[in-house]
Amino acid sequence: MRRVSVIGGGHTRFMANSPNTGLELLAEASMEAVINSKISPRDIQAVYCGNVLGDFSEGQGMIQSYLANEIGCNYVPATKFEGACATGTIAVRDAAMWVASGVYDIVLVCGVEKATAMGTPLATRTFAMFGDSRFEYPAGFTFPAVFAMLAHLYASRYHIPLEKLKEQMAYVSIQSHYYGVKNPNAQFQKEITLEKVLGGPMVTTPLQLLDCCPFSDGAAAVILASEEVAKKLTDKPVYIAGSGQASSGHLASQYQYLPRIQAREISVKQAYGMAGVGPKDIDVCELHDCFSIASIIAVESLGFADFGTAGKLWEKGETKINGKIPINISGGLKAKGHPIGATGISQVYEITRQLRGELVDQGRQVEGAKTGLVDTLGGDGIVANLVLKRD
Amino acid sequence: MKYKLNFYTYSNALKKNQLLGLKCRSCGTITCPPIMVCRKCADSDQEVVQLTGKGTIETFTTTFVAPMGREVEAPYTIVMVALDEGPWISGNLIDIDPARVDMTIIGSRVTFGHKIFPGDSYSSGQAARPLFSINHSLQLMENNI
Numbered sequence: 105m106r107r108v109s110v111i112g113g114g115h116t117r118f119m120a121n122s123p124n125t126g127l128e129l130l131a132e133a134s135m136e137a138v139i140n141s142k143i144s145p146r147d148i149q150a151v152y153c154g155n156v157l158g159d160f161s162e163g164q165g166m167i168q169s170y171l172a173n174e175i176g177c178n179y180v181p182a183t184k185f186e187g188a189c190a191t192g193t194i195a196v197r198d199a200a201m202w203v204a205s206g207v208y209d210i211v212l213v214c215g216v217e218k219a220t221a222m223g224t225p226l227a228t229r230t231f232a233m234f235g236d237s238r239f240e241y242p243a244g245f246t247f248p249a250v251f252a253m254l255a256h257l258y259a260s261r262y263h264i265p266l267e268k269l270k271e272q273m274a275y276v277s278i279q280s281h282y283y284g285v286k287n288p289n290a291q292f293q294k295e296i297t298l299e300k301v302l303g304g305p306m307v308t309t310p311l312q313l314l315d316c317c318p319f320s321d322g323a324a325a326v327i328l329a330s331e332e333v334a335k336k337l338t339d340k341p342v343y344i345a346g347s348g349q350a351s352s353g354h355l356a357s358q359y360q361y362l363p364r365i366q367a368r369e370i371s372v373k374q375a376y377g378m379a380g381v382g383p384k385d386i387d388v389c390e391l392h393d394c395f396s397i398a399s400i401i402a403v404e405s406l407g408f409a410d411f412g413t414a415g416k417l418w419e420k421g422e423t424k425i426n427g428k429i430p431i432n433i434s435g436g437l438k439a440k441g442h443p444i445g446a447t448g449i450s451q452v453y454e455i456t457r458q459l460r461g462e463l464v465d466q467g468r469q470v471e472g473a474k475t476g477l478v479d480t481l482g483g484d485g486i487v488a489n490l491v492l493k494r495d
Numbered sequence: 496m497k498y499k500l501n502f503y504t505y506s507n508a509l510k511k512n513q514l515l516g517l518k519c520r521s522c523g524t525i526t527c528p529p530i531m532v533c534r535k536c537a538d539s540d541q542e543v544v545q546l547t548g549k550g551t552i553e554t555f556t557t558t559f560v561a562p563m564g565r566e567v568e569a570p571y572t573i574v575m576v577a578l579d580e581g582p583w584i585s586g587n588l589i590d591i592d593p594a595r596v597d598m599t600i601i602g603s604r605v606t607f608g609h610k611i612f613p614g615d616s617y618s619s620g621q622a623a624r625p626l627f628s629i630n631h632s633l634q635l636m637e638n639n640i
């Protein structure tokens with residue numbers, strides 16, 4: 105297997121009510137990636153595209169084919185991936201395999217969502233499709249409800265008073281907004297306070313509005329290339345050193361493990377193993393903070409904190425740039441936004457830029473970062489992880 | 496291979512307040528709601544069994560923001576219940592004011608009923624879901640034993 109490099113990327117601003125169509129967002133991010141990578145669209149041998157709800161939001165399926173046409177890379181194989189919120193990361197992972205195997209030298213991975221076009225009621229309905237339609241939706245499951253139940257279970261299992269946990273959860277959101285202010289592509293560029301988080305409207309107990317990531321429009325793209333090609337095109341190649349992915353059944357079926365997510369523990373172990381690293385080697389991490397509690401649960405499975413203790417990391421600022429493990433320095437899903445088909449690719453591009461040292465001007469560079477981790481969760485069942493490294 | 500217990504059979508039994516599950520002839524594990532094979536060992540040699548529907552609340556949430564078409568149901572409480580036979584299932588908690596539901600309900604003993612979700616534009620017809628009710632006399636009776 106050959107080494108695979110991320111040689112460049114593109115990223116639209118994430119926002120509500122984008123004035124562009126989903127295809128336009130996708131094309132803008134993709135062309136930015138092409139230009140940043142110093143290639144031509146005609147150099148792209150295959151397209152791997154993440155898009156989840158285009159049929160509901162714009163009546164558009166099969167967007168991958170139109171994207172290839174839109175940017176002039178005609179007649180290449182274009183394939184769409186769907187893994188709910190983990191869509192982008194599984195697209196990158198599978199695309200990397202085609203380059204690693206030697207079939208292709210240069211491929212485009214891009215993802216888009218235009219969720220706010222649906223409005224909150226339909227968006228809530230469609231996001232609930234990433235739960236079990238037979239055994240969860242009839243009881244009124246929504247996506248926040250899944251994590252709300254995990255929050256109560258977490259408090260109960262680890263004997264943490266709910267008020268204490270809620271405060272720690274609030275610090276997760278506060279940090280995300282702090283870095284969102286510094287990220288020009290973030291949906292929310294405004295700081296929030298503890299009072300504001302704890303005073304917000306209740307969505308589903310114990311999650312209040314500012315515990316939840318928003319619905320978003322936006323796109324992201326990266327170009328992957330073989331090591332040989334990458335070294336010709338960039339003096340800062342970043343490599344996909346390890347990857348993992350795992351699936352599970354609906355939430356209640358995971359009862360013997362909850363509030364831990366076993367799929368994540370399996371997936372990240374694969375990624376660490378393939379890269380020959382462990383949690384202590386990770387300099388910066390983008391993880392799936394769809395809800396504040398989701399961050400706390402995730403860092404424990406990723407090996408950055410003991411089970412039942414992760415809230416303290418945010419409370420003490422250990423997740424900031426100079427902390428023990430910098431997390432979501434992009435603003436995360438919470439402040440940067442969460443256009444689900446694009447999210448994983450956005451995370452990959454963010455870590456790539458961290459490892460290249462490109463974020464100094466934005467005031468959010470983790471100094472000297474060499475190894476980074478991407479963590480993405482889809483629905484109550486899919487987790488994908490990538491370890492990125494520079495030499 | 497045909498299902499031993501498919502969704503419609505499971506859902507139709509729920510409509511009669513019967514909770515069906517699968518018992519593995521190989522390892523004894525109870526799987527509920529049903530899937531094609533044993534949740535624990537993946538053996539397909541399963542027999543259909545009726546479960547008691549008694550269990551303990553493990554976690555919950557009271558939802559104020561409902562999906563499209565279900566706004567009138569909000570606020571409603573969702574619970575995950577550990578059945579006495581082992582597996583956890585999800586359903587709604589009734590006979591309690593959603594505003595009064597808090598962490599103290601975790602560990603409560605519940606009994607079982609059902610309610611039908613009629614389906615919407617994105618569903619393939621109706622589906623029954625479990626309803627749970629905190630049963631104080633069940634709790635007392637068990638504590639006295």
Ligand SMILES: [Zn+2]
Pocket residue numbers: 519520521522523524533534535536537538
């Ligand atoms: Zn078995």
